[in-house]
Amino acid sequence: MPESLPIVEMVGISIAFPGVKALDGVGLRLFPGEVHTLMGENGAGKSTLIKALTGVYKIDDGEIRIAGEPRRLGGTADAQHAGISTVYQEVNLCANLTIGENVMLGHEVRGAAGINWRATHRAAGATLAKLGLGHLDPRRPLATLPLALQQLVAISRSMVAECKVLILDEPTSSLDANEVEQLFTVIRGLRDQGVAILFVSHFLDQVYAISDRLTVLRNGRFEGEYRTSELERAQLIAKMIGKDLAVLKSLDAKESRRVRTDEAPLYAATGLGRKGAVEAVDIELHRGEVVGLAGLLGSGRTELARLIYGADRPDTGEVAVDGEPTEITTPAKALAHRIAFSSENRRDEGIVRDLTVRENLVLAVQARRGWARPLPRREQDAIVAKYVSALGVRPADPERPVRLLSGGNQQKVLLGRWLATDPEILILDEPTRGIDVGAKAEIQEYVADLADDGLAVLFISSEIEEVVRQSDRIVVLKDHRKIAELEGGPGVSAESIVTVIAEDGLGDPSADTAVREEATT
Amino acid sequence: MSANAHGPAEALKGLVRRQYFWGIVAIALLLLVNLVKDPGYLAVTIGSSGNLVGNVIDILRAAAPIVLIAVGMCLVVATGGIDLSVGSVMVVAGAVSMEFLSGAPDTLGSGLAAVGLVIAVSAALGAVNGVLVSVVGLQPFISTLVIMLAGRGLAKVITGGQNTAATNESFRWIANGHVLGLPVVFLLALLLAVAMGILVRRSALGLMLEAIGMDAKAARLAGVNRRALLLTVYVLAGVLAGLAGVFATASVMTVDVSRTGYQLELDAILAVVIGGTSLAGGKFNITGAVVGAILIATLDKTVVFLGVSSSATPAFKAVVIVVLCLLQSERVRRAFRQRRAAAARPAEREAVAA
Numbered sequence: 001m002p003e004s005l006p007i008v009e010m011v012g013i014s015i016a017f018p019g020v021k022a023l024d025g026v027g028l029r030l031f032p033g034e035v036h037t038l039m040g041e042n043g044a045g046k047s048t049l050i051k052a053l054t055g056v057y058k059i060d061d062g063e064i065r066i067a068g069e070p071r072r073l074g075g076t077a078d079a080q081h082a083g084i085s086t087v088y089q090e091v092n093l094c095a096n097l098t099i100g101e102n103v104m105l106g107h108e109v110r111g112a113a114g115i116n117w118r119a120t121h122r123a124a125g126a127t128l129a130k131l132g133l134g135h136l137d138p139r140r141p142l143a144t145l146p147l148a149l150q151q152l153v154a155i156s157r158s159m160v161a162e163c164k165v166l167i168l169d170e171p172t173s174s175l176d177a178n179e180v181e182q183l184f185t186v187i188r189g190l191r192d193q194g195v196a197i198l199f200v201s202h203f204l205d206q207v208y209a210i211s212d213r214l215t216v217l218r219n220g221r222f223e224g225e226y227r228t229s230e231l232e233r234a235q236l237i238a239k240m241i242g243k244d245l246a247v248l249k250s251l252d253a254k255e256s257r258r259v260r261t262d263e264a265p266l267y268a269a270t271g272l273g274r275k276g277a278v279e280a281v282d283i284e285l286h287r288g289e290v291v292g293l294a295g296l297l298g299s300g301r302t303e304l305a306r307l308i309y310g311a312d313r314p315d316t317g318e319v320a321v322d323g324e325p326t327e328i329t330t331p332a333k334a335l336a337h338r339i340a341f342s343s344e345n346r347r348d349e350g351i352v353r354d355l356t357v358r359e360n361l362v363l364a365v366q367a368r369r370g371w372a373r374p375l376p377r378r379e380q381d382a383i384v385a386k387y388v389s390a391l392g393v394r395p396a397d398p399e400r401p402v403r404l405l406s407g408g409n410q411q412k413v414l415l416g417r418w419l420a421t422d423p424e425i426l427i428l429d430e431p432t433r434g435i436d437v438g439a440k441a442e443i444q445e446y447v448a449d450l451a452d453d454g455l456a457v458l459f460i461s462s463e464i465e466e467v468v469r470q471s472d473r474i475v476v477l478k479d480h481r482k483i484a485e486l487e488g489g490p491g492v493s494a495e496s497i498v499t500v501i502a503e504d505g506l507g508d509p510s511a512d513t514a515v516r517e518e519a520t521t
Numbered sequence: 522m523s524a525n526a527h528g529p530a531e532a533l534k535g536l537v538r539r540q541y542f543w544g545i546v547a548i549a550l551l552l553l554v555n556l557v558k559d560p561g562y563l564a565v566t567i568g569s570s571g572n573l574v575g576n577v578i579d580i581l582r583a584a585a586p587i588v589l590i591a592v593g594m595c596l597v598v599a600t601g602g603i604d605l606s607v608g609s610v611m612v613v614a615g616a617v618s619m620e621f622l623s624g625a626p627d628t629l630g631s632g633l634a635a636v637g638l639v640i641a642v643s644a645a646l647g648a649v650n651g652v653l654v655s656v657v658g659l660q661p662f663i664s665t666l667v668i669m670l671a672g673r674g675l676a677k678v679i680t681g682g683q684n685t686a687a688t689n690e691s692f693r694w695i696a697n698g699h700v701l702g703l704p705v706v707f708l709l710a711l712l713l714a715v716a717m718g719i720l721v722r723r724s725a726l727g728l729m730l731e732a733i734g735m736d737a738k739a740a741r742l743a744g745v746n747r748r749a750l751l752l753t754v755y756v757l758a759g760v761l762a763g764l765a766g767v768f769a770t771a772s773v774m775t776v777d778v779s780r781t782g783y784q785l786e787l788d789a790i791l792a793v794v795i796g797g798t799s800l801a802g803g804k805f806n807i808t809g810a811v812v813g814a815i816l817i818a819t820l821d822k823t824v825v826f827l828g829v830s831s832s833a834t835p836a837f838k839a840v841v842i843v844v845l846c847l848l849q850s851e852r853v854r855r856a857f858r859q860r861r862a863a864a865a866r867p868a869e870r871e872a873v874a875a
Contacts, residue, residue, distance in 0.1 A: 311742055335744040343742055352736045352743075354803055359728055366725045367744035374725040417743065 005068065007032050007196045008084070008165055013052055013062035022048040025062070026222045028215050030165055030196040035187060037199045037207045037228070040217035041240055041297040041462075046200055049217065050167055053198075054086050055079040067164075085158030086167040093142055093154055100124035100138025103157050127156050131186050148179030152186055159190070166190060167198045172206055184210050202298045203479050204233060205505045218242050233502035240296070241464070241498075264323055266456045267339070267425055269308065272317030277303035280316055281482045283475060285425055285456040290447065292471030292488075293460045294497050300480035301460050302344055305427050308458070309341035310334045321425075335368050337425075340418035344430035344460070346407070350414045353403035357393065358384045360402045360413050364421045387416030392442060408439025415443065419450075426450065427458040432466065444470060464494040476500050540797025541809035543848045544816045547841065551816075551823045552577075558827065572699040576822065581703075582696075582772075584818035585710035586611070586765035588811050590785060591792035592714050593758030595810040596721065598793050600754055601734040601802030602654060602661035607762035607789055609672025610646050611782030614639040614766025616676040619776040622687035632691035639763045646672065647759020651752035669786065676778045686775040696771035706768050711811075713761070718807045727805075730754065734802025788817045791842055816845075 008030040015023040023045045030036050038046045051057045053064065055073035063070050066082050073079050093102045100121040109119035124138040133152055142150060151171055158166055168187070172180050187210060191197055201207055207214070207228070214231060216223035216239045223239045265284035273280040278300045285291055293301045306312045310328040319328055321337045328334050334341065343349035351360050362380050369375060384398045391412040402413055411431060418426060428447065432440040447470060451457050459470045467474060468488070476484040476497055483504040486492050536542055555562040555576070565575035590607040597604040618635040625631035646668055653664035698705040721727035729750055732740040741747055770776045794800060795816055796809020820841055824834050847853050
């Protein structure tokens, strides 16, 4: 493809929010007749960058050039005026209007006596036909269309505004495979008409299927711009998570493995799933074993953990605890089965900030006993004494509101709360996120000790190395599916997990060469 | 509960730090104002039948129903909710008991039956609130607003729009009787408030309610059964409001379908706030709610005693309550402290003045 002039050029864009630098010197180029994908984990700054381009956020530093001219975008109207249209993840249309009204909203054909509805609907029909949607009747209510077609109508709507740049923010997240293909046909058609398209998706397969060029962001920084055909999947993932492939390879896999002490699993789920969260997953947890959940952010790790705990209600699947078939639909039921779950969202779903350390520690135990059987103060003090010292909670003042403790110590209190319930299965979702190195090491060590004592631990972390180090067995998730289960051992490293994620869906399990071949052709 | 006093001095210090301390100060001030107007205001004499008689006793009697609804409201507010229906539950309770007693013989049995009936009906109304909030998931404001509007209508339907009156000596005794010279209503209200206080603080109910009010998501993940607890709390609030309705109607043995319990939900909310419980939910204080209820009753009586015209009464009440809320506000107190500290530095004299 000839290197034409970019229609949009963003240079050195920086945006700071109170306390965080959301974007730091990020660049982005969009070329006419090209599909450009913006890649990065959740929180890498993709949405912020899009909002800068659509005029929602004001940029603190940097320049946006459209068709070679520097532009100040003071709002979404400015961006639209400059020919930039956006279709968001949630369809922003009026379900109670007709298809034609939605397409033409704000661009109605006006005659001498107000809006000429016949001409308006005719124009709408013509726009739809351009996208291969000529079979839709513009006079039908939008609500009669399935979501995927509504999405296409939203795209048609942006075409009416003579757009030169089309931004699609996760357009495929709620579509099935056929609908995605339909959407891609439309996108390719637009591309061939010379529209520059910015595409955002978490689904690697789709990214490789549709895009010509990639820009990778990480932690608000620009990692690089690549031709899709020149970047291997494994390299892409390595760039997204910010680890060199070589480094990933060199990280030692764990040497010693715990020997499974029981034959039958303590917890076994088959086909456990929930629409929109996790596709049917089989998972087993054994006593004395740490199972790690690995996958990129947004791959369904937390969602799976929540299903196991009953924090979200599973739609499908059968669960057996200790061989007994059961249903776990609420956290209270999970606790009754001696399953405990420490949420990744410590602030909002973990500690109760205004309660004291003691109250936070005993909360789950007390909840299981019910309010009518209060835990005697002596037993409360025993629990507090045990976990404050075992976990090294500092300061060791049980009557201090927990919000006054540091993040790491709050996490320890939370861990203590779950351990106080004497669980057999402990689910830890990002137990080491956002805490200092010392506290992190203490918690990691404690988790290992727990498994040695016979607990079944499900360990989730976005740091793949940490998962590898902690786990005896690793379940790999991608795009809300389980794609592999690896027995831990010298052969498993962060790098090998990345390879598994990268190669999934390529149809050829035979390693790197296949990827390279496909990518270069 | 937390501060164990090691002597009267410390106990006093602990009291001053409590939010409801200002409520107690306000009660004292109002009584002082009344005392200035009539030096004999605080006099309590022994009446003809050996009972204590006096303005203070009247205030306690009037405070009884407010104490009950304030305690119920306090628990609901702790969960982050609100119960606007307490006043309407009161009038339904009054209507039910009066209708029942007007057709029943004047015996102790029918008096007790009337109270039992009130408890059942008000528990049912509370349960409707509870189900709407916890199972259906409506906002407490809307759910209880529905019962607030429907309740008064229901009361009118029960009495056929009449202000039904009845005679039953034992039922009347609840409001007008005396034990140890003190009015039974107040003793009952105090007893119920103490019983509720013990119930929530000796069981884990208080902790659970606070956890829900502070962070519903975290509480759910900790296995707290939010649904059952909310249902329990709204039923408790309903029953307490029903008993408050008995108190309010038994004194005159007539239910006034348009006036009984009218707008008392607002008094209850004020009492709870004065008592130091945040409407945002979380930490609650039942003692504070009782103090708040007594303050409201004192205020009502003072307004009448000072002869403030009835049209200006709400404004007078509002002024007192705004001043009180300002005094309690952390911000205002901090501003005062800073001024005092600033004044203390240049000259000691000014500090005293501040």
